[in-house]
Structures are given as structure tokens and as C-alpha cells.
Amino acid sequence: MYSETVREQSRVAIVGAGLGGLSAAIHLRIRGFEVTIYEANDQVGGRAGQISAGGFTFDTGPTLLNYPWVFEGLFKAAGRKLSDYVELIPIDPSIRYYWPDGQTLALSASITTLVKEFERAEPGSGPGLFAFMADAAEKYRLSFDSLVARNFDHIWQWIGAATPLQWMKLGVWRSFDRELRRFFRARHILDALGSYAMYLGGSPHQLPGIFAMLPYGELAMGLWLPRGGIYGLIRAIENLARELGVRIETGRKVREIRIHSGAVDGLEFTDASEIRCPLIVSNVDVPTTQSTLLSGLSKSTRAPRMTPSVMTFYLGVRGKVAGGGHHMIFMPGDAEFGYRQLVRTGEIPRELPFYVSIASESDASLAPAGGSAVFILIPLPLSLMSSRVDWQALASELKCRVIERLRTHGIKLDPSDAAVELTLTPADWAARCGLFHGSAFGSAHTLFQMGYFRQPNRDRGVRGLYYVGASTVPGTGLPMVTLGGRMTAERIAADVH
């Protein structure tokens, strides 16, 4: 009887095989739990999915991979080596930024290249760059050593994890933009380094200065492409999970997380089948879980502020895109106005910011010989999801604006050369991955949605219900949800044992 209870207490069902779900499964399995993942789609990876068409291979969502140590750590925790499963290719220069005035700026993990580039944009900025790197390195170290990847049970534990001086150094009371202005004056440098704010759901003027560590992380540790695209890494992680004995059932959409007497009881699927389980981890975006999968309880939780949605295009082009590179970000002339339109007033920015990736520039296997796998991402305001939008008309209008802007920079992308052309609208993203209001990156990282204040990974009202993924701790992005998987597993292990 006792051993039956113990066995029962070590069974975990995970809803969703996004990267956070896969990471949680691996860390739970390492701790001796029996783990089954139920995934609605036919493939794992969630937002980090893959589309193959006409010999072209596209990553659906994430295309920029940083902090490789996080993924090395995941494999190491299981006694394996990441490099035995997938090769990471360094991408340097990493991202090239373009402005309507013709200015460009390329980031690089090589400090000598970077100094030259910054000096070109802002003569005399070299010493400022070194000071920025030293300051942000300290923020990065403090954050990852003490704050980011740990579970906190109450606010004082979180506040006490750093000394008052360290909190000052982290720059939480200054804006991200003010933090950058301590080191740089040139608008193009400020715009480029501040652009990381978009996927955190704010403008660099709104978000806290601690996020200066984001551009630092990329500059210091580089930007990478797994061989075969980001999905090459997802597949490696899926293989690791299966090797460890994690069961993964795809095509299994959960309709409801069953609750009985204040505790989880099991799952009901859309085909009306059911399973019972005392421990459930939802990798479905937290506000979606709470508003659609829970039968009553926890629904009262206030929805968090979310990051913008996106429209993404996938073009399989015959031949090379003249003037193109692997990672290109196109900035508006007035970045602050663009952010305001996107996240405050809910309009499509008049001067569209967007991102273009041609991953086949770094891994030729992603396109047929001589071809180019082109990905375009346009951030859009969340408000579009609640208005009646003709997505098809909007998609063709936005694509024309992108092609025209590329033309002004001498980049020749002709859609009539495309053998393959696919689009995912915010509504498609919401339906495909269960994204709340179509928000691409989950809940925003404003000061009061960070750290202790972020939606915790253990439900406050339902026993046995846990979360993992972009909208819970520590936050969004491939490295963060991977770390989050460990944190959720640690939480469960501490509660059960």
C-alpha cells in the first residue's frame, strides 16, 4: 500500500511538449519520476517548431540561439554531452541592424570587430563599450548566480538574495534605456542594444535596466545556430528525453485539467479519453491554462500584461538573396515612437520594425542547392486579435512594405522567385500553440512581472498543479524556459519528497 502511494506520487503528466515541457520532463526523469508528455500537435517543440516544404526547412519561431551553456547544462545534468547530439555553429557577425537613414550596425562576439563598429557609429565610444561590458557582466553574473534560476517562496527571500548594493548594480530602478545611456550617446547604438526590449514586451524606456545583460550575453557568449536549424536542438533534446524514458504522446490535445477537492486529479482529452494523475505540469501558456483548461478554480487570477504578437512569413527562394545575411533587423527612424505604437497605443507602427533571417546562409542544408530559406518576423500589437482583421489582406500589405524597405537597403527579395511561401498570422500562432491573445513571447517582463512577482511555477490554489514555459519563472526565450524546466522539477521534487 505504502509503495503504491509512493509510486503514484512519482507519476507526472506534462501538458505540452514545448521546450519548457521537454526540459521539465528531463529534469523530473533524472529525479526518478515517471513522466508522460501529452502534446496536441504532431511534432514537439511548440513555438520552436519546424516546417518543411519543397526541399526548404524553416524554424517556425525562434531563430536566434544564445547562452549555449544552458543547453550544455541540460545534457550534463543527464550525464550526456550536447555536442554528441547536435553541433552548434557560431554566427559572427551576429546581427546586422539597418535604419531608414542608411546607417547600419553589426554586432559581433569579437571585441576587436565590435570596437571598430561602435567607433564607426560613435567616434570615441570604445572605452564606453568596455565599461558597458564590465558593468553588464556583473549584472549577468549576479542575476544568474543568485536570482534568475532559483525558486523563491516569499518576497523577502527574493529581495534578500542580493545585497542592497547589488540591487543598485542590477539597475532595476533605472530604465533599460537610461542604463544604456550611461555608456553610449549614438542613437543607432542605443536603438540596437535596446531592441531586445521588444520581445520582453515593452520599450527600453519602460523596462528595467537589468536587461542590459541581454545584449551583453550575446556579445560575450556569441550567437549560435544548431546544425539543421533551431529544430536540430529541439530534436536533440527530444532524443535525450526519450532515451531517459520520458514517454511522449503527440496528437493528444487536453481539453481539461481535472480538479477534485482542491487538487489535480487528471486530464481529459478532446477525444473524451481520460487519465488520472496526482502531479500535472502545464507547459501551455499560463494564462491560457488558467482561462481554458481549468474547470473553475484559479480562473479568477488576473491576466498578466502580455508581449506583442507576430506575423511570420516563410519564403523558399530559388537562388541567393542579393545583399542579404543571416540575421537582419530593420529599425524604424524613431524607435521610441514605434514601441509606443506597438505596446501602448496598439497600432501597427507607421515605420514597421521587422526581422529577417536567412538561416541557409549559415547552414546550406536548409535549402535546395543554391536556394535561400527566408524567414520574416513582424511584431504586431496584441489589440489586432480582438478586432476584426482580414489577415490575408494584412499579410499581403505587410509583405509589400517589407519588400519595399529591403529594396531601399539594396536587398533584393522578389516573392515571384519563391518556390514556397507560407504565412502564420497572430491567429494562427494562437491556434497552433495555445498562445494567449496570440502573444508571441508570453507575459511581459515588466518590473512587477519579474522574479518573485512573475506567475510562479506552482499554482497558488490547486495542489499538484505546476507550470513551465514562457509565462512563468524565469521568463521567455529558449534558454529561460530550459532553466525553468529545472526549476519546476526542483519545485515538485521538494514538494513530494
Ligand SMILES: Cc1cc2nc3c(=O)[nH]c(=O)nc-3n(C[C@H](O)[C@H](O)[C@H](O)COP(=O)(O)OP(=O)(O)OC[C@H]3O[C@@H](n4cnc5c(N)ncnc54)[C@H](O)[C@@H]3O)c2cc1C
Ligand atoms: C515567432 C517567434 C520567434 C521567437 N524567437 C525567439 C528567438 O529567436 N530566440 C529565443 O530564445 N526565443 C524566441 N522566441 C520565444 C521562444 O520560442 C519561447 O519563449 C519558447 O519556445 C516557449 O517555450 P514554452 O516552454 O513556453 O512552450 P511553447 O513553445 O509555448 O509550447 C507549448 C506546447 O503546448 C502545446 N499545447 C497547447 N495547448 C495544448 C493542449 N490543450 N493540450 C496539449 N498540448 C497543448 C502546444 O502545442 C505547444 O507544443 C520566439 C517566439 C516566437 C513565437
